[in-house]
Each structure stands twice: as C-alpha cells, then as structure tokens.
Amino acid sequence: MKIALTKKQPWKKWSVIASFTLLMAYAGYSVSGKATKSVPLSQLSFQTVVQGDLDIYANAYGEFASAKERLLTAPALGKVAEILVRPGTKVSPNTIILQLSNPRLVQEVNAAKGQFAQQLAQREAFKYEQQSERLNFQGRIADIEAEIEKAQLELSVNKNLLDLGIASKIELQRAKLAVKQESSRLDFEKRKYKQFIKMQGHQLTQRDITITQQQAQVNLLEQQLDDMKVKAGISGSLQSLDVELGQSVQLGQSLAKVGSDEELIVRLRLPQNQADQIDINALVLIDTQKGIIKAHITRIESVVSNGSVLAEAVIDQALTSNARPALSISAQVFVRHQLAINYIEQIPGFRPRSKQRVFVRDTNNTLIQRDVTFGELSGNKLVITAGLQPGEQIVSSDTQQYSKYQQVSITE
Structure with a gap:
C-alpha cells in the first residue's frame, strides 16, 4: 500500500511568527509611550x-473673637424673673440682661439695715452716757478743789491765830494735813479722769468698728440685691445666654457671656x-x-x-x-x-x-x-x-x- 506524504510549507509558519512579533512590538511601542x-x-x-x-x-x-469677654454669674441664689436681652443684641456696660428674684435676700437686706440703724442709735445713746459720766467725774474734781480751798482757808486762819497766840500748833498741823490730803486726792482724781477719757475713747472705737462692719454687711447685701439686675458690664454684644425664664440658679452659676465688638x-x-x-x-x-x-x-x-x-x-x-x-x-x-x-x-x-x-x-x-x-x-x-x-x-x-x-x- 502506497502512502502519500504531504510536503511541509515552512513559509506559513514564519509568516505567523513575524506577524505576532510585529504586533507585540507595536503594542510595546505604544505602551512605552514612544508614540506621538x-x-x-x-x-x-x-x-x-x-x-x-x-x-x-x-x-x-x-x-x-472678642478681645474682651465677660462671664456673667449669679450673685446669689435666685430665680430668673425676667429676660430683657437676647444673644446678638448690642449692649452697653449698664444694659440689664436679665432680672433675678430672691425674696429671702430682700429680707436679709432689710434686717441688716434695721440692725445698722439700731447700732447707730445705741452709739448716740452711749455717747450721752459717756458725757454724763464725764460730768460726774468733773463734779467730784470740783468738790475736791472746793475742799482744798476750804482747807487752805483754815490753814491761813490758824497761822494768823497762832501768831496772835490764840491757836495751838496742833490746830495748824491739822490744817496743813487737810490741805495735803485734799491735794493728793485731787491729783489722784485727775489721773483717774484722764484714764477714764481714754477708756471711753476705746469704747467708742469698738462701737464704731461694729457699726462699720454692719455698714459693710449692708453694702454687701445691697450690692447683691442690685446685682440681681444682671448687667453687661462692658460694651459689645451678648454672645450667649445660658438660662431660661423661671429657672432657678445657684450662687456663681454661669448666666451669660458678653464680648466686645470693636x-x-x-x-x-x-x-x-x-x-x-x-x-x-x-x-x-x-x-x-x-x-x-x-x-x-x-x-x-x-x-x-x-x-x-x-x-x-x-x-x-x-x-x-x-x-x-x-x-x-x-x-x-x-x-x-x-x-x-x-x-x-x-x-x-x-x-x-x-x-x-x-x-x-x-x-x-x-x-x-x-x-x-x-x-x-x-x-x-x-x-x-x-x-x-x-x-x-x-x-x-x-x-x-x-x-x-x-x-x-x-x-x-
């Protein structure tokens, strides 16, 4: 049996290889960015x-931001009774932002004022008492001075009588002793009077100190009461308001913040x-x-x-x-x-x-x-x-x- 063999054609193989090579080269050329x-x-x-x-x-x-800022806090216990200014409003130092109420603080102010007035009246009465005591001292000194004059008169009479041979020496010595005793008594009373005056001055100073302290207490309470009208304190605008109407606040609690505008x-x-x-x-x-x-x-x-x-x-x-x-x-x-x-x-x-x-x-x-x-x-x-x-x-x-x-x- 005769078998026919097909003749190989190598040019077709090389054609395919060449085409593939050209295609890859073009792709590489394009990818590498060499194309223009x-x-x-x-x-x-x-x-x-x-x-x-x-x-x-x-x-x-x-x-x-504001170069100057002021935090407004509660001066005492209270309740927000009125809000007069809202955030964004222009304010001056005396602008009232809100009003707080505290009836107990009002009572404390009135009680402090009453006690202050009472202490003033007591001081005036004490001054009259001191004046009366000074008059009593002065009266005793005047009596002693009168006794000295009387003793000096008796001494003078006894001297004259002694010269005439009528009075005895013992009477003259008694008269001299009486003058000496009354003079010593006068000196002692005068020294007591000076000390008494100094003592009265210290007593009056103590009462003045008490009155000054009470006055300071009244001023503090009155300032607290006035501060219940919460004011801006500086010129600018109200930046924030931290409370609501009717809200109770504690001492020192933050209420609002004010900042300068200019x-x-x-x-x-x-x-x-x-x-x-x-x-x-x-x-x-x-x-x-x-x-x-x-x-x-x-x-x-x-x-x-x-x-x-x-x-x-x-x-x-x-x-x-x-x-x-x-x-x-x-x-x-x-x-x-x-x-x-x-x-x-x-x-x-x-x-x-x-x-x-x-x-x-x-x-x-x-x-x-x-x-x-x-x-x-x-x-x-x-x-x-x-x-x-x-x-x-x-x-x-x-x-x-x-x-x-x-x-x-x-x-x-």
Missing part, C-alpha cells in the same frame, strides 16, 4: 517659570508643617471678604489638633464693616523671605508639596512629560523645588487626554 500625538497650539495655555525673591506665606483659617482679636489654625517656622509678631493678612486687614501673631500654642496649631493675632488696622465676633476669615501668615526661588502662578490641579508629572514645552515646539516637585503655595505663587528651570514653560491647560503619550507635538 499632535495638538493645536490654540488649545494650549502655558505658564512660564520665574525666578526671583518671594515672601512665603502660610494659608490659615480662623475667626474673629476690640477684636483673630484666632487662627496654622498648618502643622509650617507652624514651627512662624515667629511671634509675624505679619498676618486677613481677608474678610470686604477687604484686607493687617495683624500680627501674639501667641502660638504647642498642641497639634487635627493637623493644625492654634494661634492668636492682634489687629493693627481699622476693621472692615462686616467684622464681628465669630466671623470666619482666611489669612496669609508670613513665614520667611526666600531669595532666588523658582515659581509659577497657581494653576488648578497643581498641588502644593507634591510631585506631579506635567508637560513641558521644549525648544522644538514639542511637549515632553517630566516629573516636577512643587513646594509651598504662597498667595497665588506655587514654588518649584525640582524639575524645572527659569524660563521654561509648562502646560497650564487640561492635558489629561494626552497623559498616555510621552511626547506631544504642537501644530500651528
């Missing part, structure tokens, strides 16, 4: 890299990665949507919260018309002055502190993808730390559709 694409110049916009000195500012956000400060949240570069007294530019206000940093906290650090700034210029406590603001805080730095105008899509791939225009009118590292954003200036040189142009228009191409040619 053309784009009209009219569809592109560019930013030129600039080199120069630049003030670096950190972006911050925050709000205005004297404001700024509370800012600084980026954590720039906070340690910012100095006290650093310039702050505050945007209130109605103008830019200058301020300066006065305090920076050390605690980091949610990626930011709290700081305070004092305002150095007149406020805009919309400035008020709790108004949200944005701000630029001066960090440092940088010499000979590369930067471009901010372009949407270019992120600060990131590394991105962008199209750069070369001298052959071709766009070439390049890795560029961006630094800080200061105002509308985006710092370039690597990947670009001064004078080079990068595409600022949307090139997302060309991102798969390594190069893109520009057509006129």
Whole structure:
C-alpha cells in the first residue's frame, strides 16, 4: 500500500511568527509611550517659570473673637424673673440682661439695715452716757478743789491765830494735813479722769468698728440685691445666654457671656508643617471678604489638633464693616523671605508639596512629560523645588487626554 506524504510549507509558519512579533512590538511601542500625538497650539495655555525673591506665606483659617469677654454669674441664689436681652443684641456696660428674684435676700437686706440703724442709735445713746459720766467725774474734781480751798482757808486762819497766840500748833498741823490730803486726792482724781477719757475713747472705737462692719454687711447685701439686675458690664454684644425664664440658679452659676465688638482679636489654625517656622509678631493678612486687614501673631500654642496649631493675632488696622465676633476669615501668615526661588502662578490641579508629572514645552515646539516637585503655595505663587528651570514653560491647560503619550507635538 502506497502512502502519500504531504510536503511541509515552512513559509506559513514564519509568516505567523513575524506577524505576532510585529504586533507585540507595536503594542510595546505604544505602551512605552514612544508614540506621538499632535495638538493645536490654540488649545494650549502655558505658564512660564520665574525666578526671583518671594515672601512665603502660610494659608490659615480662623475667626474673629472678642478681645474682651465677660462671664456673667449669679450673685446669689435666685430665680430668673425676667429676660430683657437676647444673644446678638448690642449692649452697653449698664444694659440689664436679665432680672433675678430672691425674696429671702430682700429680707436679709432689710434686717441688716434695721440692725445698722439700731447700732447707730445705741452709739448716740452711749455717747450721752459717756458725757454724763464725764460730768460726774468733773463734779467730784470740783468738790475736791472746793475742799482744798476750804482747807487752805483754815490753814491761813490758824497761822494768823497762832501768831496772835490764840491757836495751838496742833490746830495748824491739822490744817496743813487737810490741805495735803485734799491735794493728793485731787491729783489722784485727775489721773483717774484722764484714764477714764481714754477708756471711753476705746469704747467708742469698738462701737464704731461694729457699726462699720454692719455698714459693710449692708453694702454687701445691697450690692447683691442690685446685682440681681444682671448687667453687661462692658460694651459689645451678648454672645450667649445660658438660662431660661423661671429657672432657678445657684450662687456663681454661669448666666451669660458678653464680648466686645470693636476690640477684636483673630484666632487662627496654622498648618502643622509650617507652624514651627512662624515667629511671634509675624505679619498676618486677613481677608474678610470686604477687604484686607493687617495683624500680627501674639501667641502660638504647642498642641497639634487635627493637623493644625492654634494661634492668636492682634489687629493693627481699622476693621472692615462686616467684622464681628465669630466671623470666619482666611489669612496669609508670613513665614520667611526666600531669595532666588523658582515659581509659577497657581494653576488648578497643581498641588502644593507634591510631585506631579506635567508637560513641558521644549525648544522644538514639542511637549515632553517630566516629573516636577512643587513646594509651598504662597498667595497665588506655587514654588518649584525640582524639575524645572527659569524660563521654561509648562502646560497650564487640561492635558489629561494626552497623559498616555510621552511626547506631544504642537501644530500651528
């Protein structure tokens, strides 16, 4: 039996291999980005890299706050009888925010006043008693002085009689002794009287001290009663009210808070990665949507919260018309002055502190993808730390559709 063998055709095998190889090479060529694409110049916009000195500012956000705040607390036990002002209302120091009532405090004031009046009356009566006692002392002294005059008269008579030989020497000695005794008695009474006057002065001082203490008690209670009319104390606006009508309150309990309107400060949240570069007294530019206000940093906290650090700034210029406590603001805080730095105008899509791939225009009118590292954003200036040189142009228009191409040619 004859078996016919089919002749092999190697060219077909090599044709398949060659086609597959070409297909893979094209795919690799496309994937590797060696393929090119053309784009009209009219569809592109560019930013030129600039080199120069630049003030670096950190972006911050925050709000205005009252430079002066006053917490209003209950001066005594009481109940909220009347609310006269609601939060947001402009107030002056004498504006009554609310009225508290406490009948027992009223009774205490009246009782203290009555006791004070009683002590005043007792003091007056005591002064009359002291005057009467002084008169009694003076009367006794006058009696002794009269006895001395009488004794001196008898002594004189006895001397004359003795000279005439009528009186005896014993009578003369008795008269002298009487004068001496009465004189000693007078001296003793006068010394007692001086001590008595000093004692009366101390007694009166004690009563005055008691009256002064009672007067202070009356004043304290009257002040407490007057403080039941809770007043703002400063000019500004009522920021919060912590009680309701009819509510009972304890001594020292928080009632409301008042803050100044014209004297404001700024509370800012600084980026954590720039906070340690910012100095006290650093310039702050505050945007209130109605103008830019200058301020300066006065305090920076050390605690980091949610990626930011709290700081305070004092305002150095007149406020805009919309400035008020709790108004949200944005701000630029001066960090440092940088010499000979590369930067471009901010372009949407270019992120600060990131590394991105962008199209750069070369001298052959071709766009070439390049890795560029961006630094800080200061105002509308985006710092370039690597990947670009001064004078080079990068595409600022949307090139997302060309991102798969390594190069893109520009057509006129």
